[in-house]
Amino acid sequence: MKLKTALLGAACALSFAPAAFADRGTDGEVKFTFPQAVSIMNPFLSSGTKDVYASSLVLEPLAGFDADGNLIPKLVTEIPTVENGGISADLTTITWKLLPDLKWSDGSPVTADDAVFTAAYCMDPAGGCAQLSKFDGVAKVEAVDASTVKVTFSAPKPNPYTAFVGALSPILQKAQFAACQGAAAPTCTDPNNMPIGTGPFKVTGFTVNDTVTLAMNDNYRDPAKPAFASAVIKGGGDAEGSARAVMETGEFDYAWNTQIPPDSQASMTAAGKGEFVVAFGTLVERIEMNMTDPDPALPEGERSTAKHPHPVLSDIKVRTALSKAIDRQILSDVGYGAGGAPTCNVVPAPAAWASDNTGCIAQDMEGAKKLLDEAGWVPGADGIREKDGKKLHILYQSTVNPIRQDFQALIKDWWTELGVDVELKAIDPSVFFGGDAGSPDTFQKFYADVEMYANNSDGTDPETYLSQYQCVNAPSPENQWQGENMNRYCDPAYDAKVKVLSTTVDVAERQKLAKELNDMVTKDSMTVIPLVHRGTLSAHSNTLGGVKINAWDSEMWNVADWFRVK
Amino acid sequence: MLTFTLRRLLLAIPTLFVISLVIFLLVDLAPGSPMSEIPLTVPPEVRKKMIEALGADQPVMVRYVLWLRQFFWVEPATLFDGWFGTNLAGGEQRILSWQSRAPVFTIIGQRIPQTLTVIGTAYLVGVLIALPIGIYSAYRQYSLFDQLGTLFAMIGFSVPTFFSGTLIIIIFAVTLGWFPTKYDTNLAVTDWPSFLQQLRQMAMPVMTLGLANAAVISRYMRSSMLDNMTMDYVRTARAKGMSERVVVLKHVLRNSMIPVVTVIALGIPSIFGGAIITENLFGVNGIGAALIGAIHASDLPMVQTLAFIFAVLIVTFNLIADVLYGLLDPRIRYD
Numbered sequence: 001m002k003l004k005t006a007l008l009g010a011a012c013a014l015s016f017a018p019a020a021f022a023d024r025g026t027d028g029e030v031k032f033t034f035p036q037a038v039s040i041m042n043p044f045l046s047s048g049t050k051d052v053y054a055s056s057l058v059l060e061p062l063a064g065f066d067a068d069g070n071l072i073p074k075l076v077t078e079i080p081t082v083e084n085g086g087i088s089a090d091l092t093t094i095t096w097k098l099l100p101d102l103k104w105s106d107g108s109p110v111t112a113d114d115a116v117f118t119a120a121y122c123m124d125p126a127g128g129c130a131q132l133s134k135f136d137g138v139a140k141v142e143a144v145d146a147s148t149v150k151v152t153f154s155a156p157k158p159n160p161y162t163a164f165v166g167a168l169s170p171i172l173q174k175a176q177f178a179a180c181q182g183a184a185a186p187t188c189t190d191p192n193n194m195p196i197g198t199g200p201f202k203v204t205g206f207t208v209n210d211t212v213t214l215a216m217n218d219n220y221r222d223p224a225k226p227a228f229a230s231a232v233i234k235g236g237g238d239a240e241g242s243a244r245a246v247m248e249t250g251e252f253d254y255a256w257n258t259q260i261p262p263d264s265q266a267s268m269t270a271a272g273k274g275e276f277v278v279a280f281g282t283l284v285e286r287i288e289m290n291m292t293d294p295d296p297a298l299p300e301g302e303r304s305t306a307k308h309p310h311p312v313l314s315d316i317k318v319r320t321a322l323s324k325a326i327d328r329q330i331l332s333d334v335g336y337g338a339g340g341a342p343t344c345n346v347v348p349a350p351a352a353w354a355s356d357n358t359g360c361i362a363q364d365m366e367g368a369k370k371l372l373d374e375a376g377w378v379p380g381a382d383g384i385r386e387k388d389g390k391k392l393h394i395l396y397q398s399t400v401n402p403i404r405q406d407f408q409a410l411i412k413d414w415w416t417e418l419g420v421d422v423e424l425k426a427i428d429p430s431v432f433f434g435g436d437a438g439s440p441d442t443f444q445k446f447y448a449d450v451e452m453y454a455n456n457s458d459g460t461d462p463e464t465y466l467s468q469y470q471c472v473n474a475p476s477p478e479n480q481w482q483g484e485n486m487n488r489y490c491d492p493a494y495d496a497k498v499k500v501l502s503t504t505v506d507v508a509e510r511q512k513l514a515k516e517l518n519d520m521v522t523k524d525s526m527t528v529i530p531l532v533h534r535g536t537l538s539a540h541s542n543t544l545g546g547v548k549i550n551a552w553d554s555e556m557w558n559v560a561d562w563f564r565v566k
Numbered sequence: 567m568l569t570f571t572l573r574r575l576l577l578a579i580p581t582l583f584v585i586s587l588v589i590f591l592l593v594d595l596a597p598g599s600p601m602s603e604i605p606l607t608v609p610p611e612v613r614k615k616m617i618e619a620l621g622a623d624q625p626v627m628v629r630y631v632l633w634l635r636q637f638f639w640v641e642p643a644t645l646f647d648g649w650f651g652t653n654l655a656g657g658e659q660r661i662l663s664w665q666s667r668a669p670v671f672t673i674i675g676q677r678i679p680q681t682l683t684v685i686g687t688a689y690l691v692g693v694l695i696a697l698p699i700g701i702y703s704a705y706r707q708y709s710l711f712d713q714l715g716t717l718f719a720m721i722g723f724s725v726p727t728f729f730s731g732t733l734i735i736i737i738f739a740v741t742l743g744w745f746p747t748k749y750d751t752n753l754a755v756t757d758w759p760s761f762l763q764q765l766r767q768m769a770m771p772v773m774t775l776g777l778a779n780a781a782v783i784s785r786y787m788r789s790s791m792l793d794n795m796t797m798d799y800v801r802t803a804r805a806k807g808m809s810e811r812v813v814v815l816k817h818v819l820r821n822s823m824i825p826v827v828t829v830i831a832l833g834i835p836s837i838f839g840g841a842i843i844t845e846n847l848f849g850v851n852g853i854g855a856a857l858i859g860a861i862h863a864s865d866l867p868m869v870q871t872l873a874f875i876f877a878v879l880i881v882t883f884n885l886i887a888d889v890l891y892g893l894l895d896p897r898i899r900y901d
Contacts, residue, residue: 037859039663039665040665046665126619127619128615128616128618129616130616133607133612186667187667189667189672192668208668208672209666209851209859210851211751211851234748236849236855236859237847237849238847241847241849244735244740249739249743249747251746251747430597433599433601439597455606456606458607464607482611
């Protein structure tokens with residue numbers, strides 16, 4: 001009876017299979033459009049998202065993340081854990097088992113040597129590898145046998161899923177890149193533009209900063225996939241044009257990063273040819289408070305350094321008042337529509353890692369005014385608050401970007417109502433983010449009282465991201481103004497907690513610590529005022545099936561499963 | 567004449583050197599960094615290593631001399647090697663784009679054809695529209711046609727291409743669905759249907775640019791015609807009993823064309839420069855789109871090389887114009 005049921009079940013499954021899944025290459029061409037054109041197909045030499053996503057159609061890591069941020073095996077039999085023996089008990093090694101009979105698109109076998117080579121390629125000091133941080137703490141990568149890769153860390157690593165995990169850290173073919181290591185890496189134009197991979201597609205043509213054409217990989221490990229015989233990625237133009245090409249004219253199937261104003265989103269959806277999809281990762285638009293004095297009267301080299309605490313913002317009451325005066329819901333609706341949500345956290349996702357901190361969402365203008373009164377800032381004759389004869393003046397900088405200028409105008413209104421004299425400044429993004437130590441306008445130098453930009457944590461585990469707020473990471477003349485602690489926030493208790501996090505293994509405990517750290521920089525100290533949790537807005541045509549947008553890996557992470565809706 | 571040409575050619579060499587140095591310093595001093603587009607999740611140490619790998623941390627004069635060597639020796643040698651199979655360049659590093667790590671001249675080579683086809687056609691269409699409008703407007707000055715022509719020219723002058731282009735997209739692509747909004751660079755014209763497809767995808771960028779070009783040239787044509795219409799030789803021609811057709815198209819038009827031809831000819835180098843906004847809007851991968859992309863990404867080698875090539879073109883075309891004047895008008899003697 002049991003056998004009969006099993007056989008019947010198998011027969012049913014077989015008979016339904018063809019209806020549900022298309023065969024390889026039966027669905028024609030899938031067309032992508034990116035507002036920024038693809039420059040290079042090697043993610044180790046460019047961490048531009050456009051390049052990483054395009055290369056994810058071709059190059060694959062050992063494991064990736066699904067739409068919920070869970071690890072999924074790609075080129076390996078299973079995810080190594082301490083339980084299954086894949087991770088050593090002392091957390092210093094992780095061992096990956098490659099799938100049997102795995103082939104590159106040129107037909108040659110994938111071996112552990114390829115992974116060993118990839119690690120050596122990225123860790124070469126002369127190569128300028130953009131993903132070097134994925135190999136942080138890696139002491140040795142070795143091939144135990146042809147299908148077993150063992151990564152050894154120099155110290156116990158609670159989160160060993162960095163090297164070879166996710167679209168930022170794929171495996172390169174040793175045979176193709178052997179001559180491209182170190183200083184030769186940038187000069188290998190052909191391999192960099194047409195890498196051989198294990199993914200569902202292979203590159204057939206590459207025009208720099210314009211078009212990538214791809215064909216299905218005949219050696220892809222699943223014989224029934226991909227459903228599309230070819231793919232093309234056309235880049236260039238702007239977000240509006242990309243969205244239009246999918247949503248209104250139907251020329252393209254998928255547009256990545258169609259960040260357009262909410263009213264345009266609505267009118268394009270009304271055309272009925274496609275839909276917008278949003279992936280909420282960890283990107284948060286925030287206002288960072290300068291805890292040090294940016295006064296231009298200070299000598300160069302002492303401005304915005306720990307030597308001089310900020311005369312106004314050092315008072316937590318002022319910082320809290322500035323936060324309370326903001327209506328985050330309005331900001332989100334005006335700037336991002338469906339692509340945003342108000343937030344009070346710097347780590348807004350994944351849900352298990354995010355603090356339940358929502359106290360800042362409701363605007364409280366009266367409470368804010370009261371706090372400023374308590375702090376001794378009382379309204380003067382012109383409505384601007386003053387204390388000891390000094391006006392409450394704030395220089396508020398951000399980058400040139402229409403949404404940010406809208407935000408600046410709205411927030412200036414609220415702060416003016418509060419009795420604060422606000423001066424706005426907008427800086428070209430290539431300068432602001434450029435990190436040039438000679439420029440006074442970088443976000444690291446922070447020659448302003450508050451600044452607004454967006455930042456995110458890489459991947460699901462926020463340890464690295466949260467460790468940025470340690471004292472030692474404050475940009476200063478001593479470290480050529482490099483460093484990620486823009487606020488110059490410095491709390492020994494915070495640093496100690498980061499140390500604990502870096503040695504904690506238990507996931508639940510890590511999540512608890514991450515939430516505490518998040519609360520310390522946000523609601524407890526108001527050093528960072530998070531505003532909007534931003535998603536990536538992409539658009540896909542109604543005729544494209546199988547899209548599951550993913551904020552934790554490439555948006556095309558499951559492109560092998562995409563098909564044409566008939 | 568020969569002495570003059572030689573002298574001008576020799577003088578062009580130091581001019582170009584000074585231009586190249588000025589461009590290099592300007593581009594280098596401009597704020598921005600090749601790392602500004604990289605996500606904030608990449609830590610500062612890694613950024614520093616990436617800058618070192620690009621060679622962007624070298625002193626500016628070292629990079630300038632290296633660029634000079636690459637531009638004037640390595641690149642021509644590579645080109646020569648490609649033609650004759652020699653090995654002059656000896657595998658020396660070519661000028662590489664920081665953004666894509668591909669040789670800058672390969673990228674330019676890929677992009678010149680699109681720019682010449684699309685921008686060149688737009689220029690031609692603009693001229694073909696502008697001349698009749700200019701002629702008839704001048705002949706019937708202050709008529710309804712002249713007023714409409716002026717209106718057309720004013721619109722062409724004052725409406726920026728990012729607006730007219732978007733408007734054209736909304737009318738012809740979104741509402742009517744006639745033309746594609748994104749230029750397909752991989753389209754190979756092999757038969758009538760693919761030729762038709764090429765015409766369809768060129769239609770909207772050509773319309774956008776053609777309007778702007780036609781506006782400028784039609785005004786030149788009109789005013790030049792008006793200057794000549796009142797001349798004595800026109801009255802003489804009419805007095806001789808010539809038909810209006812012969813008077814306008816033979817006598818007046820020929821004389822009026824001299825300044826207009828100069829304007830048209832001097833506009834030709836700008837075709838090579840591409841059209842930044844229009845190319846970007848319609849996804850035409852031409853030189854203009856490459857330039858703006860490189861500027862956004864602070865891709866110094868690309869910006870520097872393109873700017874210098876434009877400088878060479880402008881110096882060359884000016885020289886050609888000067889020499890041609892001497893040839894066309896014997897009264898101009900340089901010796």
